[in-house]
Amino acid sequence: MSSGYHIVVCAGIVPDPLQTLEPVETPSGPGLKNEMMLPAVLDPWASHALYEAADLAAKCPGSKVWLLSLGPKAKLQQVMMTIAQKVSFELVALDASAGGFTDAHAVAEALAGAIQKINGLDRSRMLLFGGWESASRGAGVTLQLTGERLGIADQFQGVDQLTVQHDGSLEILERIEGGRHQVSSCSGAPALFGWATGNLPEPRNSPQIGMVNMRTFMPALQKAEQAKLASASLHYRDVRPPQQQRQTRIVKDVAPKEIAKEIVRWMGAEPEVTR
């Protein structure tokens, strides 16, 4: 009997968070100025999902990790050069021009279709991983819709911890309001996990892992199917960055005690302290 998990990590690519983003109108709807020129990174929360997947696979013999990524081929290649050195996985690439303004429903359809076509994937022991939200759309919708299309009945969002218990069940910590975690247990795969940050640091680059991964990456990129993500029914208007600029009052060369008094007064505790 087979053991271990088949973990599919859905991870998009996003512009490097340090870049300035300026929306522009394109023939296919809103986009980012110089989008193809902006340096890209693997989506931060999805990256955590990938690291957690690799960690879980290492702990559970017989497990395998696939990284399913949708984006322009050239961008995927650029990002994979870095990610390939972090953890071992098999890449499944979908070629599409995807950004924050792409419809999540179309992306979910493409992802679900690609997962169904993965060779050797045993969906009865599949754990579908991804970020609970992306740094582009930030909707927290794509993964749920993908899971729904695949018929996954156990879904968890804002996951910070996943532990395999002695009896094979899974204990999950999900973020809820007030900085707390909801604790659940699930009898096992298949299940879906939208990861928050998890608990693992970013793995160090390993040239050995990179070499192994790169053998499969280029063929995967070459045979990447083109995904059509058009959504005729989603219409945008008035897409713009916030223009708010505050007139900042600079307070310099003032004693800490005086600053403290002003802050306390501003906080609303002044009657007792300023007399």
Add this chain to the structure above:
Amino acid sequence: MTKTILCLAHVDEGGRALPKAAYEVLGVAIELAGKLGAALIVGLIGDEIQTAADLIADCGATRILGVFGPEFTSPRFATDAAGLEALCRAAEAELVLAPATSRFQRALPAVGGRLSGRVDTHISSLAVVGEVVCATRWFYRQRIEGQIRREERPWILLLDAGCHESWRGAPAKAILEQVTVSLAENSLRTKVSGVRMPKTDAQTIRPEAELLFVAGAGWTKKQADGKPHPEEAEKLILEFLAASKASLGGSKSLVDQSGENQAVLGFMTHLNQVGQTGATPRHPKGLSTCCHGEEPHVVGWRFVNERRAINLDPNCGWARGKADVLYVADAFEVIKEVNALLAAAAEKKLATATD
């Protein structure tokens, strides 16, 4: 054309009342129904919902639908999705509004898929342009704002908290229509065993707090004497939080340091992180200390109305043009003085109370 609006809500953890965000969404739904001349239906989910239904009985809803029972006590994807799907089908509404709570955020997107509708989340406002409903939301983690509209129905919209006035009304006796749900066999595979607090010395995340205190990596850097003082920083911040009842946010660099087991602020976790890859809380006031950085970090307090910053760099991108007031000073010294003043104020208050 929108004939019916369904406003969804779940009972809070106490099991009787509704969360504050539900009243805000109800306020939006009533306003929208008025503008569109649409009927308003409310859908509730939870273990026991009659008490909650009574609280909003006077909101003008034409029907109050309910899915209830022990299976719906705890937030769980399978049962919540089934219950919410049943409510949506029973209401046959074109628009479905719901608060973006963790419970609904987990289950409602899949419901949109089941109904062959569409779902959008983190909506900050709704408007009617002509007769068309448009929703405003943020893209790229609060860095670009856009207005969208969709043609498919039902259109499920999850609204962020703190964006609208809450509905207020007196309780009355509600007539609740039960909607029955047939749960699939595998719906109860997940069991919710409870809620766990983060591993911190004190509760530092307070969503209802008046003030957000943002600590930056500067707290752990070398100070004037050439040495870092993380213990002193920890003490000052915890004292401040205890006295002010503020909520604590942290910059990514500071939170990451904690994860890497450096000798930094022990109580800071990723849950405290605000900014591009963290939370964007909505507190009325924000005080940032020792924070540095540009746009990606500033999004952490985009929704904070009144902002002040303490920083040694008068040209810091975090504060200039983003804060109302920038105090160019040593945060260690200022917060020490603030703590002393707050302690004095508390003592005086106590003395007055005992007199």
